[in-house]
Amino acid sequence: MKVTLNRSTFIQExxxxxxxxxxKTTMPILTGVKIELSNNGLTLTGSNAEISIESFLSxxxxxxxxxxxxxxxxxxxxxxxxxxxxxxxxxxxxxEVIENNQVNITSxxxxxxxxxxxxxxxxxxxxxxxxxxxxxxIHVLNKLIGETVFAVSQHESRPILTGVHFIxxxxxxxxxxxxxxxxxxxxxxxESGTEAxxxxxxxxxxxxxxxxxxxxxxxxxxxxxxxxxxxxxxTMKFYSRLLEGTYPDTNRLIPTSFNTEIEFTxxxxxxxxxxxxxxxHEGRNNIVRLHIASDGVILYGNSPEIGKVEEVLNYEKVxxxxxxxxxxxxxxxxxxxxxGPTTISVRFISAIRPFTLEPTExxxxxxxxxxxxxxx
Amino acid sequence: MKVTLNRSTFIQExxxxxxxxxxKTTMPILTGVKIELSNNGLTLTGSNAEISIESFLSxxxxxxxxxxxxxxxxxxxxxxxxxxxxxxxxxxxxxEVIENNQVNITSxxxxxxxxxxxxxxxxxxxxxxxxxxxxxxIHVLNKLIGETVFAVSQHESRPILTGVHFIxxxxxxxxxxxxxxxxxxxxxxxESGTEAxxxxxxxxxxxxxxxxxxxxxxxxxxxxxxxxxxxxxxTMKFYSRLLEGTYPDTNRLIPTSFNTEIEFTxxxxxxxxxxxxxxxHEGRNNIVRLHIASDGVILYGNSPEIGKVEEVLNYEKVxxxxxxxxxxxxxxxxxxxxxGPTTISVRFISAIRPFTLEPTExxxxxxxxxxxxxxx
Numbered sequence: 001m002k003v004t005l006n007r008s009t010f011i012q013e014x015x016x017x018x019x020x021x022x023x024k025t026t027m028p029i030l031t032g033v034k035i036e037l038s039n040n041g042l043t044l045t046g047s048n049a050e051i052s053i054e055s056f057l058s059x060x061x062x063x064x065x066x067x068x069x070x071x072x073x074x075x076x077x078x079x080x081x082x083x084x085x086x087x088x089x090x091x092x093x094x095x096e097v098i099e100n101n102q103v104n105i106t107s108x109x110x111x112x113x114x115x116x117x118x119x120x121x122x123x124x125x126x127x128x129x130x131x132x133x134x135x136x137x138i139h140v141l142n143k144l145i146g147e148t149v150f151a152v153s154q155h156e157s158r159p160i161l162t163g164v165h166f167i168x169x170x171x172x173x174x175x176x177x178x179x180x181x182x183x184x185x186x187x188x189x190x191e192s193g194t195e196a197x198x199x200x201x202x203x204x205x206x207x208x209x210x211x212x213x214x215x216x217x218x219x220x221x222x223x224x225x226x227x228x229x230x231x232x233x234x235t236m237k238f239y240s241r242l243l244e245g246t247y248p249d250t251n252r253l254i255p256t257s258f259n260t261e262i263e264f265t266x267x268x269x270x271x272x273x274x275x276x277x278x279x280x281h282e283g284r285n286n287i288v289r290l291h292i293a294s295d296g297v298i299l300y301g302n303s304p305e306i307g308k309v310e311e312v313l314n315y316e317k318v319x320x321x322x323x324x325x326x327x328x329x330x331x332x333x334x335x336x337x338x339x340g341p342t343t344i345s346v347r348f349i350s351a352i353r354p355f356t357l358e359p360t361e362x363x364x365x366x367x368x369x370x371x372x373x374x375x376x
Numbered sequence: 377m378k379v380t381l382n383r384s385t386f387i388q389e390x391x392x393x394x395x396x397x398x399x400k401t402t403m404p405i406l407t408g409v410k411i412e413l414s415n416n417g418l419t420l421t422g423s424n425a426e427i428s429i430e431s432f433l434s435x436x437x438x439x440x441x442x443x444x445x446x447x448x449x450x451x452x453x454x455x456x457x458x459x460x461x462x463x464x465x466x467x468x469x470x471x472e473v474i475e476n477n478q479v480n481i482t483s484x485x486x487x488x489x490x491x492x493x494x495x496x497x498x499x500x501x502x503x504x505x506x507x508x509x510x511x512x513x514i515h516v517l518n519k520l521i522g523e524t525v526f527a528v529s530q531h532e533s534r535p536i537l538t539g540v541h542f543i544x545x546x547x548x549x550x551x552x553x554x555x556x557x558x559x560x561x562x563x564x565x566x567e568s569g570t571e572a573x574x575x576x577x578x579x580x581x582x583x584x585x586x587x588x589x590x591x592x593x594x595x596x597x598x599x600x601x602x603x604x605x606x607x608x609x610x611t612m613k614f615y616s617r618l619l620e621g622t623y624p625d626t627n628r629l630i631p632t633s634f635n636t637e638i639e640f641t642x643x644x645x646x647x648x649x650x651x652x653x654x655x656x657h658e659g660r661n662n663i664v665r666l667h668i669a670s671d672g673v674i675l676y677g678n679s680p681e682i683g684k685v686e687e688v689l690n691y692e693k694v695x696x697x698x699x700x701x702x703x704x705x706x707x708x709x710x711x712x713x714x715x716g717p718t719t720i721s722v723r724f725i726s727a728i729r730p731f732t733l734e735p736t737e738x739x740x741x742x743x744x745x746x747x748x749x750x751x752x
Contacts, residue, residue, distance in 0.1 A: 080654065080682050087651045102683070109690075110651055114683030275463045275486055278456065306456050307478070307490030314485075 001037045001072025002096040005057075006065045007088055007107070010042075013055045014082055016236060017046035019208050020053040021078045027123075032075040033082075034122045035095070039071060045125070046078065051205050052125050053212060054237040065092060073119035074101055084112055125239060132224040134168065134194050138213050138233065141220050144175050145206045147186045147366060150334045152203035153179035163200035163243040165250070176250050177203065182331040183250060183369040184338060197224050200247050205240035212238055254369060255356065258347035260292060260323045263316035263360055265343050270336040272311050276301030277329035279309050287373045288329045292348075293322035301329070316343060316360075325351045326375045335368045377413045377448025378472040381433075382441045383464055383483070386418075389431045390458055392612060393422035395584050396429040397454045403499075408451040410498045411471070415447060421501070422454065427581050428501050429588060430613040441468060449495035450477055460488055501615060508600040510544065510570050514589050514609065517596050520551050521582045523562045523742060526710045528579035529555035539576035541623040552626050553579065558707040559626060559745040560714060573600050576623050581616035588614055630745060631732065634723035636668060636699045639692035639736055641719050646712040648687050652677030653705035655685050663749045664705045668724075669698040677705070692719060692736075701727045702751045711744045 014033065023031055025048060034045040041058040059066045074097050085093065088107035096104045101116035145164075153161035164177045168190070176185040209231055213220060223230040231238040276288040282303035289300040297315050302308035325348060335357055336344075343360040357368045390409065399407055401424060410421040417434040435442045450473050461469065464483035472480045477492040521540075529537035534556075543550045544566070552561040585607055589596060599606040607614040652664040658679035665676040673691050678684035701724060711733055712720075719736040733744045 077682065080658075083654050084651070084685075087647070087654060089647060089651075109688040110648070110685065111687065112651075112655075112683060112685045115681070271463070271465060272486070275460070275465075275488075278459050278463060279488075282456075305491070306453065307488060309460075309486065309488045311487065312485040 001035070001074060002069035002094070003037050003042065004065075004067040004069075004092055004094040005042070006063060007085060007091055007093050009057065009061070009064045010093075011082075011085055013042070013044055013057045013235075014085065016055045016212055017044045017053045018078055018082060019212050020046035020048055020051045022048045023079060025049070029075060029117055029122055031077060031079075032117055032122075033078040034073065034075050034119055036073040036119065037068060037071045039068060041066065045122070047123065047125070050202060050241055051208055052237075052239040054125065054239075056235050058235075070096075072097055074103055075117040075119050075122050076103060076114060077116075080114065084114070125237075126225055126228045126230070128223050128230055129225050132195050132197060133221060134173070134190060135219050135221045136173075136188075136190070138218050138220050139215060140188060141222075141231075142210050142213070142215060144173075144186055144188060145210045147338050148175045148177040148184045149203045149206045149210075150338060151177040151179060151182055151184040151368075155179075160200060160243055160245040160247055162204075163202045163247075164206055165198075165200050165247040167196075167198050168194065169196040178248075178250055178253075178369075181328070181371050182335065183253060184335070185250070185254070185367050187365045199224060199229060200243040200245070201229055201240055202243055209238050209240070212236065253354070254367060255347075255349055255354065258320065258349055258356075260318075260320035260348040261345060262292060262297065262318040263343055263345050264313070265316065265341075266336050266339050267341050268314055269344075270333065272299050272313055273329050273332050273336065275311060276309055277333065279303040279306055280329055282306050285373065286328055286330070287326045287375070288332075289324060289326045289375070291324050292318060320348075323348055323351060325355070325372050327370055327372045331370045335370060338368070339366075377411070377450060378445035378470070379413050379418065380441075380443040380445075380468055380470040381418070382439060383461060383467055383469050385433065385437070385440045386469075387458075387461055389418070389420055389433050389611075390461065392431045392588055393420045393429045394454055394458060395588055396422035396424055396427045398424045399455060401425070405451060405493055405498055407453055407455075408493055408498075409454040409457060410449065410451050410495055412449040412495065413444060413447045415444060417442065421498070423499065423501070426578055426617055427584060428613075428615040430501065430615075432611050434611075446472075448473055450479055451493040451495050451498050452479060452490060453492075456490065460490070501613075502601055502604045502606070504599050504606055505601050508571050508573060509597060510549070510566060511595050511597050512549075512564075512566070514594050514596050515591060516564060517598075517607075518586050518589070518591055520549075520562055520564060521586045523714050524551045524553040524560045525579045525582045525586075526714060527553040527555060527558055527560040527744075531555075536576060536619055536621040536623055538580075539578045539619040539623075540582055541574075541576050541626070543572075543574050544570065545572040554624075554626055554629075554745075557704070557747050558711065559629060560711070561626070561630070561743050561745075563741045575600060575605060576619040576621070577605055577616055578619055585614050585616070588612065629730070630743060631723075631725055631730065634696065634725060634732075636694075636696035636724040637721060638668060638673065638694040639719055639721050640689070641692065641717075642712050642715050643717050644690055645720075646709065648675050648689055649705050649708050649712065651687060652685055653709065655679040655682055656705055658682050661749065662704055662706070663702045663751065664708075665700060665702045665751070667700050668694065696724075699724055699727060701731070701748050703746055703748045707746045711746060714744070715742075 036043040045054045090108040093107035103116050105112040167174045174187045221232040280301040291298040297313045299311050345360050348355040354369050354371045412419040421430045466484040469483035479492050481488040540553045550563045597608040656677040667674040673689045675687050721736050724731040730745050730747045
């Protein structure tokens, strides 16, 4: 293998696959990045137990200024390789595999010789079964992830809840996540027909996916395999394992009748919750209290050591029974951030039943649920 | 105490004194910020065992929009107080001490009540003896600190070496720091006459001082007391304790004759050292080797596990004996960064004697010393 190419273009590609590479792995070869040079271009691969990323830099990409002298492959320790490339003095550099998988890296007068590993000993990525495939725009995928992934469980006590549940049926893709204290669910319509599916993708994989695909105008092709899912763009393949097990039936959790309803503008409510949570974080229970009555809507937070806060909240509209309800402000903050700067309707049954949050302008495509905290 | 003022102006002042406040302190009152309101304005104080900072916001400062209703003083837990102020909804806010040192903080509809402590129980700051005083521009002070403080020792085994040694005599201020592996010394001329002094200021204090004074055109007045030094600007007083003990005589360490001399441009040499240190950091010894001979000037770095690097260095001028010398690249990197983008002369006696680095255009005002590593 011998190739000369543009350093900053290569660094971008390397950073993409490095998202999948961990220095803490039981398989030493997975601390490396696999570099494969064909006459079409350069393919990089990074992998860990959860995800694998393959990125392709075409010889026809003008920015890459790629000059291929000899095809081949090698695996290089990812972190060092990246640091070396970043530190090179010139705009372009040359990589050449010499003997025993040693690689010569030159740029200007700097000349590195680094020890590599045999590319044949790198694990193979799953083979794609192209039967079960959907295509959606990248920005739609990113929105779907951003609106649900924050609600997955961070605890391994119920592993299935660390993933987002995706259900495709009747031309609709539903994504839902819950950690059993709060829930977030988004539905999007799909035009392309495909077999129905029902999978759980680890939340961490989705977060990395979102960072890796960027936010361009392209589409992403999603292929479902037995225990893997593949997200594919023009230049990248992103594989994640699926979580095994049965996801709980979340549909029955979402209430349909209410006794109190109030509309807020999200940024204003978020600021007030952030203020109240400054003190509640110090208390043992981390709760804030919302008071809805004819004398006004008031948010309370307190910590015995530090002090207390109360704030009269502005709202758009209120109806139904008066209510005093306590909840974890962190769940509320995460929920509000997922809505973005819009107006939402919050609907309550009672102080001890989960309440829902929905965009006021919505039709049930995006709904969140928060379980209150009983205070007596 | 009751005052209404501009939030962002106040936050700036608070951030200044917060540099001196640590949450890890054996005196609980020192986790707080002392707030004193007089008819002239608002004084904030933060302190720890090493440094104390007092900042003054004048009632005549228009940006502060200060409206004083009742003077007084209180101590508030620094971190929470800061977070609360930052989160308030409006541009202005009101602080009022109510009963039992409780403080009411209001802004818009948000209303905090936080527990404070009696300002009388806050420790008193040292009284300034104005006899021993010099005045220098802030930018000169910052340069002096930046050129020396990085070379102080990070280890407490010889506490005196964790400070920078300042000597004032014959209208010259000399600052020198060494951790016994490298040394950095800067001399500046002083116009104002004062008593000679000889003090050691903790490196950490100087780093905080540099961050606190900013980089404005103002002067800073330096007053030396028994075991304290005070740096004073228009709006801030910064106290640091002095280190006790005798600083070693560093003057005799600086060699005056040389056998090899070479000139480099700093940014180019720094880039090469950074590349070489990528690999040397992984080796057991963390050393790079510099080869100076008629066949060229070459820098070598290597790590048995990762690989090796060699780079032919550009230089401006070279004279004297050929030489092979090994040194810790981290000392060299820190030294080069302190010089900034200039040209330096590096002068060697032999592979086992300390070598000096000086700006080529200099007259001995700024000199650095690095001890090589013996490799055989």
